[in-house]
Amino acid sequence: MRTIMANGADLHVAVSGPETGPAVVFANSLGTDLRVWDGLIPHLAPGLRLVRYDKRGHGLSQETPGPYGIEMLADDAAALIAALDLGRAVFVGLSIGGLIGLSLAARHPGLLAGLVVSNSAARIGDAAMWNARIQAIRDGGLASIATPTMERWFSPAFRAAGRDAPWRRMLARQPQGGYVACCQAIAGADLADAARALDLPVQVIAGGLDGSTPPDLVRATAALIPGARFDLIADAGHIPCVEAPAAHAAILNRFFKDIGHA
Numbered sequence: 001m002r003t004i005m006a007n008g009a010d011l012h013v014a015v016s017g018p019e020t021g022p023a024v025v026f027a028n029s030l031g032t033d034l035r036v037w038d039g040l041i042p043h044l045a046p047g048l049r050l051v052r053y054d055k056r057g058h059g060l061s062q063e064t065p066g067p068y069g070i071e072m073l074a075d076d077a078a079a080l081i082a083a084l085d086l087g088r089a090v091f092v093g094l095s096i097g098g099l100i101g102l103s104l105a106a107r108h109p110g111l112l113a114g115l116v117v118s119n120s121a122a123r124i125g126d127a128a129m130w131n132a133r134i135q136a137i138r139d140g141g142l143a144s145i146a147t148p149t150m151e152r153w154f155s156p157a158f159r160a161a162g163r164d165a166p167w168r169r170m171l172a173r174q175p176q177g178g179y180v181a182c183c184q185a186i187a188g189a190d191l192a193d194a195a196r197a198l199d200l201p202v203q204v205i206a207g208g209l210d211g212s213t214p215p216d217l218v219r220a221t222a223a224l225i226p227g228a229r230f231d232l233i234a235d236a237g238h239i240p241c242v243e244a245p246a247a248h249a250a251i252l253n254r255f256f257k258d259i260g261h262a
């Protein structure tokens, strides 16, 4: 177990692969921790230096008092990349991780060789939606929102097979204050202008059965980003690294190869 002090928060990280390999940093979604990438890692091309981390207020990372902002979470990621001396990394962001990636690319372009925005958008939901979710959590805790969350995260087939059960437990065990603080960060984030101004290779990925960031929303964000590629994983929900890890990794491997990050 390793933690790194980054931008005033002690962040839990998992680092693997050769020290000199091109670096890839993975930022996971709201209500998950870095284990969300476990099934994807074996499908990735060899030789990469892989860095997974729990964002502030999630997993084993420090839960500092909220509210958080996307810029703060992006600066956390920048501090982590600098502390690990990764050079120019590819940042792979899932959902709120994608918002963090868009902000990171805008605020710290020199740190990145490329960006993957997976199951995310320049703007996710609106303030009323996030405030209602925060209120529901304050009233009933994270377990009380687990069923509708699983319906947004995973396809009907995945849930019918009971494969959502461990992820339901993962959601319920996240620090409640950290989850709420990240909801506040998402509610305040609109990265459309940042997306339009990006000047780096970008891969955007959507899940055909995503109930949180539906494919049309993700595609619309891809259309904002100059030169961005877009791919759809038709039979996956919001978390394709869990539900369709081989398909998710295949898109990442092709992107890394095409931009010479391999």
Ligand SMILES: O=C(O)CC1=CCC(=O)O1
Binding pocket: 028, 029, 030, 031, 094, 095, 096, 097, 124, 149, 152, 186, 212, 238
């Ligand atoms: O709706 C959800 O719970 C999924 C989600 C939205 C932003 C994020 O990171 O995850």
